[in-house]
Amino acid sequence: MEKFFFNIMKIYIDYKFTPNPWGGGNQFLKALRRELFRINKYTNFISRANTIIVNSHHFSYKLFFLYLIKSNLKIIHRIDGPISFTRNKKFSHIDKLIYSFSKNFSDGVIFQSNWSKNKNYKLGFEKKIKSTIINNAPDKNIFNKKKNIKKSHKIKIISTSWSSNLKKGFKYLKYLDDNLNFNKFEITFVGNCPIKFKNIITINAVKSKKLAKILNRNNFFLTASRNDPCSNSLLEALHCGLYPIYLDSGGHNELVKNQGIKFRSRKELLNKIKRIKKPKNYITRKNLLSDINQVKNQYLKFIRLTNTNKPNLILRFYKITNFLITLYYIKLKNWLL
Incomplete structure (x- = not known):
């Protein structure tokens, strides 16, 4: 039966x-x-x-x-x-x-x-x-790895969030905006942001297909959301092949499958980003992820x-x-x- x-x-x-x-x-x-x-x-x-x-x-x-x-x-x-x-x-x-x-x-x-x-x-x-x-x-027909990264002297990092809740990690982005060397790094935020940045590029929330294209132009994905049980934005980035930089909080550890750059504070985040040399050395193993x-x-x-x-x-x-x-x-x- x-x-x-x-x-x-x-x-x-x-x-x-x-x-x-x-x-x-x-x-x-x-x-x-x-x-x-x-x-x-x-x-x-x-x-x-x-x-x-x-x-x-x-x-x-x-x-x-x-x-x-x-x-x-x-x-x-x-x-x-x-x-x-x-x-x-x-x-x-x-x-x-x-x-x-x-x-x-x-x-x-x-x-x-x-x-x-x-x-x-x-x-x-x-x-x-x-x-x-x-x-x-995520939808595998939209969020997948494409070779859209143009050669640049800057290391490209992206963060996304539909929610403007401050627990989505905006204080970490603000700290980077104030302290990171933007001659070496480029950070883009896509979504609804409650903070105005001086150096970080801000793009309003976009539909999934456009978001996937933007993700694929970057090397790293930064998530600093606190107590996030299963971040869809992190999973979308991982399926696009971006290397994760993530706050040790919520379900992030479970999603990245023992890969990525983990941090617990704003200073630790800044120091670990500064140490990044060649993006091609940071590879996300997509075979560890469930589609x-x-x-x-x-x-x-x-x-x-x-x-x-x-x-x-x-x-x-x-x-x-x-x-x-x-x-x-x-x-x-x-x-x-």
Whole structure:
């Protein structure tokens, strides 16, 4: 029966996609959806799905109706954060909402990194729910290595971020802007930046295809984001062949696969960049990275191995009612604050 279910599996990702430059979750889920479409495992209609992937705290109310009427519906919860770590403690109510949703409705949970899994468990995430760790991956048709680097006497470093959250490492960029020798180095930032730089080249957020072209003009990728569970911007750069310079924080260590230049402070970052001599000596081993096809297969395998054991109709109705009361209480409480 399980094998039969897998063969007719139809997946729906309960998320509002945007074609515009957006956060890492949007970019990854678009790539995953495209791969699922390619093998006829995806449906555009939530009512026709027998497996629904919910991303963090993003879900539609149609999901609860389907949970009520479909006893065999599988709900897979993709978790990031904790949100109170990636943003700040003011968002701890979102973590509580995520944990409540997962405890009540999830048949399986996908963490994006071991770091994220451990941090969420420490904050009270339900450990009894079947879980796995699957890193993200970018669209391989867009983010791949091309020979676009023109000969230059400068060593080229790039950093990207759709979010303007200060935890994305802007204080490190500002420190480099003030102290690095820009006769030897060139730094480009692409995205939404809350700081004006004197020397760093700033480009507004662009769509993926244009971003990939810009990435391929550079030698190194700098990420100084703090408590980032699975940085999509870092993965995009790695798949373009850029050598990583990364802050020892969050899931960065897991993504770079024991390669790259690691730093823990602004001074250490500056000193390590100064030591860079010949960019051609720094090579990213892409064979260590999972591409989107492999990630898609990991998702399918986990879904197949996840069992659904829904309670009876009355208990399902109770769970939905209880969760929605909690949801509106949290919203009202934070609105009043």
